[in-house]
Amino acid sequence: MSELVEIHNLKKSYDKRKDALHDLTLTLPRGRIVGLLGPNGSGKTTLIKLLNGLLVPDGGEILIDGEKPGPSTKAKVSYLPERTYLKNGATIRELLSYFQDFYDDFRTDRAKEMLAALRIEENARIRALSKGTREKVQLILVMSRDASLYILDEPIAGVDPAARDYILRTIITNYNENATVLISTHLITDIENILDEVVFMKEGRLLLQTSVEEIREEKGKSVDAYFREVFAC
Numbered sequence: 001m002s003e004l005v006e007i008h009n010l011k012k013s014y015d016k017r018k019d020a021l022h023d024l025t026l027t028l029p030r031g032r033i034v035g036l037l038g039p040n041g042s043g044k045t046t047l048i049k050l051l052n053g054l055l056v057p058d059g060g061e062i063l064i065d066g067e068k069p070g071p072s073t074k075a076k077v078s079y080l081p082e083r084t085y086l087k088n089g090a091t092i093r094e095l096l097s098y099f100q101d102f103y104d105d106f107r108t109d110r111a112k113e114m115l116a117a118l119r120i121e122e123n124a125r126i127r128a129l130s131k132g133t134r135e136k137v138q139l140i141l142v143m144s145r146d147a148s149l150y151i152l153d154e155p156i157a158g159v160d161p162a163a164r165d166y167i168l169r170t171i172i173t174n175y176n177e178n179a180t181v182l183i184s185t186h187l188i189t190d191i192e193n194i195l196d197e198v199v200f201m202k203e204g205r206l207l208l209q210t211s212v213e214e215i216r217e218e219k220g221k222s223v224d225a226y227f228r229e230v231f232a233c
Contacts (some may be wrong), residue, residue, distance in 0.1 A: 003027045004065060004149060004180045005051070011059035012046050012204075020046040022204045024060070028149075031177045033194055035223070036184040038201035039231055044184045045082075047201070048151055051182075052079050065148055075104070078147035082154045084134050088127035092120065092137060099141055111144035114170060118163065132159050139167060143174045150181045156190060168194050192223040200230060 005028035012021040021043045028034055036044050049055040050062060053069035064073040086095060092115065099106045115122060118136055126134055135158045142150065155171070156164050172194050175181055185191055192212065200208040207230070215226050 009060035032196040042201040043204040076148040078145040093122040105146040188224040
């Protein structure tokens with residue numbers, strides 16, 4: 001199967017007056033880095049939570065590697081939420097041990113290499129780190145798994161510009177050719193050079209799914225410029 005994620009007629013509502021997702025249908029192929037883009041309120045966060053099994057759909061279907069979200073898919077999905085969830089009192093070394101015990105696909109050697117490259121001490125406690133460094137640690141933990149699907153929600157929002165290039169290199173060099181990376185972000189200019197495809201969402205619906213190459217060739221614009229045109233107020 002070439003498609004890793006299949007979504008059919010997906011519906012989710014928090015309020016009877018308006019659907020957060022309305023008949024959303026899309027597929028995500030293997031081996032691609034996909035940008036999930038849209039203004040606030042477009043349904044991106046709801047979709048991410050549904051993919052991670054944190055919400056239950058009101059209708060439609062999600063299949064990840066042929067299975068509905070649940071315990072088996074959680075073992076295949078590596079998720080970076082927008083907010084830091086790491087325990088303040090834990091050391092980074094303790095977190096490495098926890099991830100190694102919890103995830104069979106966690107690569108401790110990979111995590112240590114990235115920590116060393118960013119000069120982050122393994123003995124440091126999370127509470128002693130800056131917000132940006134905590135987010136770097138969280139991304140390192142997520143990208144040190146050999147997962148089938150990586151879901152990254154605003155992975156560079158709190159990171160200083162000097163570290164963004166390294167983090168983006170980390171993303172593109174630490175997943176296998178059969179895996180998919182789904183990145184939700186508002187910082188389109190910073191990430192568009194690593195994207196293969198984009199998904200535009202608006203008001204809970206799929207507006208566009210296409211390759212970055214097609215946007216550049218057919219529209220003669222960058223992804224960021226085309227996004228601003230499509231979603232102009």
